[in-house]
Amino acid sequence: MRYQRQQPPGCGGCLVIGLLLVLITGGAPALLDLLGFLFFSGVTAILLLFALFWGFSYWMQRQVSTYEASQSESHNRFVWLLVHILVKIAQLDNYISKEEVQTIQRFFQINLRYNQTKMNWVKNLIKEATQSTESMESLLQEFKSTFAYEPRLILLELIYQIVYTKDPIPHNELETARRIAEFLAISQYDLRTIEAKYAYHQRRQAQATFDSDERYYAILGLEKGAGAEDIKKAYRQLSMKYHPDKVRHLGEEFRAIAEEKMKEINGAYDYFKKKFTL
Numbered sequence: 001m002r003y004q005r006q007q008p009p010g011c012g013g014c015l016v017i018g019l020l021l022v023l024i025t026g027g028a029p030a031l032l033d034l035l036g037f038l039f040f041s042g043v044t045a046i047l048l049l050f051a052l053f054w055g056f057s058y059w060m061q062r063q064v065s066t067y068e069a070s071q072s073e074s075h076n077r078f079v080w081l082l083v084h085i086l087v088k089i090a091q092l093d094n095y096i097s098k099e100e101v102q103t104i105q106r107f108f109q110i111n112l113r114y115n116q117t118k119m120n121w122v123k124n125l126i127k128e129a130t131q132s133t134e135s136m137e138s139l140l141q142e143f144k145s146t147f148a149y150e151p152r153l154i155l156l157e158l159i160y161q162i163v164y165t166k167d168p169i170p171h172n173e174l175e176t177a178r179r180i181a182e183f184l185a186i187s188q189y190d191l192r193t194i195e196a197k198y199a200y201h202q203r204r205q206a207q208a209t210f211d212s213d214e215r216y217y218a219i220l221g222l223e224k225g226a227g228a229e230d231i232k233k234a235y236r237q238l239s240m241k242y243h244p245d246k247v248r249h250l251g252e253e254f255r256a257i258a259e260e261k262m263k264e265i266n267g268a269y270d271y272f273k274k275k276f277t278l
Helices: 011-070 073-093 098-111 116-131 136-146 149-163 171-183 188-206 212-219 228-241 244-250 252-276
Strands: none
Touching: 011 116, 073 098, 073 116, 073 136, 073 149, 073 171, 073 244, 098 116, 098 149, 136 149, 136 171, 149 171, 149 188, 149 228, 149 244, 149 252, 171 188, 188 212, 188 228, 212 252, 228 252, 244 252
C-alpha cells in the first residue's frame, strides 16, 4: 500500500477537543450553555449577513432607479432597445452563452465607460432581455419608428462592434447585421463604411504589418485608390451624419461615441490632405 501523509486536524477537530475540555471541567450544564451560545451566535451571524446583503441590494437598486430617473426617456429607451437587440443577435443559435453576456457587458463597461451603478442597470436589462419573448422584428420596428437616421447609425456601429469581437465572425450574425441595416434604411454607402472599418481591424489583427492607406480609406468607406474628389465627398457626408449634436438627446455616452467617430473621420481626412494636398 502506498504511504499517504496524514493531514493535520482542521478546525472541526479543534472544536471537538474544546467541547470535550468544557465537558470535563464544567460538566453537562456548561457544555449545553456553550452549545446554545454557539447556535444562537451562528443564527445571529446568518441573519446579520442576510440583512447586510439585502441592504446592499436595496441600496444598489435605489442607485439604479435614481440614475434611470435622471436620464431622458429617449436615452433609457435607446439603451433598452439596444440591449434587447444585442441579446437577440446572441440568441440566433437559440442559446446565449456566458461569454456572449460578458461581451455585451464589456462593451458597456469599456466602450461606454459605464460605472458600477450603470452596469447594474445594464445587467438587469440583459436578464430581462434573455427572458423576453419579444421578436427581433418588433424591436427593430420600434427603433426605426422612434429614432432618426443618426441614432440608427450608432446602433449599427454598436452591433458591428459586438459581432466583430468574435473570431471567426459568425456568418449568420454578420448576415443579420446586414439585414438590420437594410430594415433600418441605412444606405449602402454607410453600411459599407461601417463594415469596411471592422473588416480592416480584423485583418490588421491577423497580420503583423498594415497599410495606412487601406486603413483610412476604410474609415471613409472608400475603396483603396479613390481620388481626391471622392475623399472630399465622403468626408462631407460622414461629418454631417456623425455630428455629436445629432445624438445629444441619447445621452453623453452616445455623444462620446459620435465624437470618437468624428475623430476617426477627421484623422483620415487629415492624412489624405497631407498626402494629396487637398
